[in-house]
Amino acid sequence: MKLKTGVTLLDDMLKxxxxxxxxxxxxxKPFTEAAPLAYQIAYRWxxxxxxxxxxxxxxxxxxxxxxxxxxxxxLVKFKDEGMLVxxxxxxxxxxxxxxxxYTVLNPYNLDEIDGTLLKAVNDVGKRxxxxxxxxxxxxxxxxEIVVEKFEEWRRIAILNDSHILYIFVxxxxxxxxxxxLRDRVDNIISLSPIEKGVxxxxxxxxxxxxxxxxxxxxxxxxxxxxxGMKVYIPKILITGPYHAGKTTVVHALSTRAVSVQRGETTxxxxxxxxxxxxxxxxxxxxxxxxxFDPILEQLGGETLGVILVVDSxxxxxxxxxxxxxHKARVYGLPLVVFANKQDLPGALPPxxxxxxxxxxxxxxxxxxxxxxxxxxIEGIEELLKLIFKxxxxxxxxxx
Numbered sequence: 001m002k003l004k005t006g007v008t009l010l011d012d013m014l015k016x017x018x019x020x021x022x023x024x025x026x027x028x029k030p031f032t033e034a035a036p037l038a039y040q041i042a043y044r045w046x047x048x049x050x051x052x053x054x055x056x057x058x059x060x061x062x063x064x065x066x067x068x069x070x071x072x073x074x075l076v077k078f079k080d081e082g083m084l085v086x087x088x089x090x091x092x093x094x095x096x097x098x099x100x101x102y103t104v105l106n107p108y109n110l111d112e113i114d115g116t117l118l119k120a121v122n123d124v125g126k127r128x129x130x131x132x133x134x135x136x137x138x139x140x141x142x143x144e145i146v147v148e149k150f151e152e153w154r155r156i157a158i159l160n161d162s163h164i165l166y167i168f169v170x171x172x173x174x175x176x177x178x179x180x181l182r183d184r185v186d187n188i189i190s191l192s193p194i195e196k197g198v199x200x201x202x203x204x205x206x207x208x209x210x211x212x213x214x215x216x217x218x219x220x221x222x223x224x225x226x227x228g229m230k231v232y233i234p235k236i237l238i239t240g241p242y243h244a245g246k247t248t249v250v251h252a253l254s255t256r257a258v259s260v261q262r263g264e265t266t267x268x269x270x271x272x273x274x275x276x277x278x279x280x281x282x283x284x285x286x287x288x289x290x291x292f293d294p295i296l297e298q299l300g301g302e303t304l305g306v307i308l309v310v311d312s313x314x315x316x317x318x319x320x321x322x323x324x325x326h327k328a329r330v331y332g333l334p335l336v337v338f339a340n341k342q343d344l345p346g347a348l349p350p351x352x353x354x355x356x357x358x359x360x361x362x363x364x365x366x367x368x369x370x371x372x373x374x375x376x377i378e379g380i381e382e383l384l385k386l387i388f389k390x391x392x393x394x395x396x397x398x399x
Contacts, residue, residue: 006044007229008278009219009388013206014187020127021157023164025181028191032202033223034167036071038131040228041165043073045129051083052129053120057107057137061086061100072226087120089113110142114149121160128162135168144177150184186211201234219388222280233281233304233387239324240309241317242288245340246270248370249309250285253380276377279384293327300328305387307379309338312347318357334386335363336379342367
């Protein structure tokens, strides 16, 4: 049985979700948070009707409950019903009494931690999500013997038809230890920051699924409160000739948008924010007049995908549209063409526009009416497919 994580693209990469009887390592670089993804998966698991056992050795259970609530998920009901249980291996460090049913009195005793976890698993039942937070702290306290425990914990997952989720922050551990951890789990989700120019973003990468290494694909994301992990595209460029309808497209797609206009003409950058089906993106609309061409290259920098808006009634502007792609240095990036103003007399059909613009067949040309939001969402969905092309298809073995 597989259960969803709550992040659609992540589930696609995991071939449908997290499988019971298996293990997953969420590994992150320092200062990139992994716990919020674990919270999101836990909430999804609980909301589907299956229990969660959360072993914590780096913060108090009540702090976790408060943190989860900040992301919009209230777990109090599940805790009261016994669907969510904590194995408290942290409070003992402070020498105070824990209020949790499953408490490790001596957190420096790995056997006691192991025994308390096993008791919780036996009491709660099958098809549990078992979260170990954190594996890094365990390694700090007990060293490499923790790695040897993996086979025992895997058997627990198999016998109880459960799934174990390890949270691991990659501090200065030896490469040999990190390699052994990776070898002993079925799935690996790697979280890391990537800085390119002025854009700083976090990415998740699936390195292993079902025990097999796969071709890694890095997906940008951000944590939202409330909402949890969202696939996040920091820049989609919306460009095209003067009066093609770029500003209208930005506003049609955006939950919030800002434009600086003189009359009906944009005289500065259009900016919008798009949210749809677990995706978020920031939209940047360029100015169409030729006198602003010197800044096109700067506007095109760090772009992950492009929407080219053209006026379907004005074929004389098509060469200018292609010229703008080249001047912004985005030609060759994932591209969708919006053949806009399809409701006006003389509007050319999308295929005729493809022919006149000499566009490759793999570039979608979509007839749109931006003023009425016709095919606008469908168009950006096509662009998202191009940006993440192959994510749910390829699992080439790297070994």
